[in-house]
Amino acid sequence: MASKKKTPFDSVKVLEQIEEKFEMFQILNEEGKVVNEDAMPELSDEQLQELMSRMVYTRILDQRSISLNRQGRLGFYAPTAGQEASQIASHYALEKEDWVVPGYRDVPQIIWHGLPLAQAFLFSRGHFQGNNSPEGVNVLPPQIIIGAQYVQTAGIALGLKKRGKDTVAITYTGDGGSSQGDFYEGINFAGSYNAPAIFVVQNNQFAISTPRDKQTKGKTIAQKAVSAGIPGILVDGMDPLAVYAATREARDRAVAGEGPTLIETLCYRYGPHTMAGDDPTRYRTDDMDTEWEKKDPLVRFRKFLEEKGLWNEEKENEVIEKAKEEIKAAIKEADDTPKQKVTDLMEIMYEEMPYNLNEQYEIYKEKESK
Known part of the structure; x- marks a missing residue:
């Protein structure tokens, strides 16, 4: 048996050392208890309540959108339940002047950034008015091409830098998107030009039916930042406080001229990939669903706020009723829009x-x- 050739370096060990550095960042555990007091973001009681309100509203919006899709009143729709912390808490860390470059599942972020709800419904129907953002609402239409928004974001961020703006461009894709060439081109370009960009990969475990471990041999997606020479962080995507803190830190670095950041949020989508015929029971187990339901971002954050006396059933019901009323009015407005x-x-x-x-x-x- 031939002996193993001795080499002057251990490349496997180097890889292992890098991967070990990417531990999951968390502030709230599944029971809503603070496990990382030093990392707590500076949010007032009112801001914490607002963040919860937006997450609850978004969950209702998702439920109603699924129902409207089944009624034939919406077109393309990608469910968002389970990803509220990843989506809404990251957006909450932004400023109004920042640019949001969404993927097709990221409609909630552009709604909270100022896109009228009726226009979001028109986008789903394929109506051109759905892409006609109001003046001052810095969003691009949801990108259907997987990963293409990463290249767009790099370009927007470079433009912001050249104009001397203290703003950032943020984009989102899924774990499947991280396998696209545009993903690597985007983070590499932004890193090369030290552009103020935030790249979020919402690792919801499946790219349609392809599990995350089939996407890459990498232990994490966050570690791919190393190849572009930019910071990367792995975050508990079901923990709104951790997502907020990571995104805010990335934004602060970007506007200070320190360049882009890659954020991987570990999360889970409770529904199908889209409403276009996907059946998640064919590739996900009941045990997996049950495991992730215990990590529900709304349940976790609700426990945390109730412990602080900042949330109760009455407040939540108020948000739910407000969401239902506004959704009803918005879908009527969409219905009344000329074909x-x-x-x-x-x-x-x-x-x-x-x-x-x-x-x-x-x-x-x-x-x-x-």
Whole structure:
């Protein structure tokens, strides 16, 4: 038997040492108890209540959106239940002037950033008005191409830097998105130019039906930051305080000129990948669902706030009723929005209509007038 060749270095040991550094950052455990007092973010009682309100509202929005989709009143929809801490707490750490570059599951963040709820519903229906953000609402339309938002974010962040803005661009993708070339290109470009970007990977364990351990041999996704020369952190994505603290620290570093950060949030989506026919029972077990339900971000945060006397059933019911009323009004507004026409799409595509489309435009305009 041939002896193993001796090498002047141990590359396996180097990898193991790197991977060991990426321990999960947590502040609240599953019982809502603080386990990392030193890391507690400086949030007032009112801010803690607001964060909880937004998470509860988002859970109701998810439930109603699923129902509306099943009724045929919404089009494409990707459920968000289970990811409220990852999505809402990270967004809560931002400022109004920051840019949010979402994936298709990240509609809640752009709603809380200022996109009217009715427009979010129109986006789901494929209506062009759903992508027409109001002036001053710094969001891009949800990206359908997996991972493409990472490249967009790198570009936006570089633009912010060149303009001398004290703002950041944040983007989101899933664990599956971290396997895309755009993911690596985005974090590498932003790192090279020290651009103020925050890259979030919401590791909800499955890219549709592909489990996370099939995506990469890496022990964590956060460690991929090392290859781009930027900081990376693994966060308990079911812990809103940990997600907030990690995102806020990343933002503070970015506006101070210290460049981008990669944040991996360990979380779980309770529903299907999308409402377009995915059946999670084919690739997830009941035991896995039960295990993650015990980590529910709303339950965890609720226990924490109740212990502090900041939350109760009455407050939660108020938020639930408000959400239902606003959703009802928004879907009616979406229903009342004029149907989009072919001529609408041609008009918004070009500032000056190309000569070869003028004739087609007149044909459609005549048809639509009848």
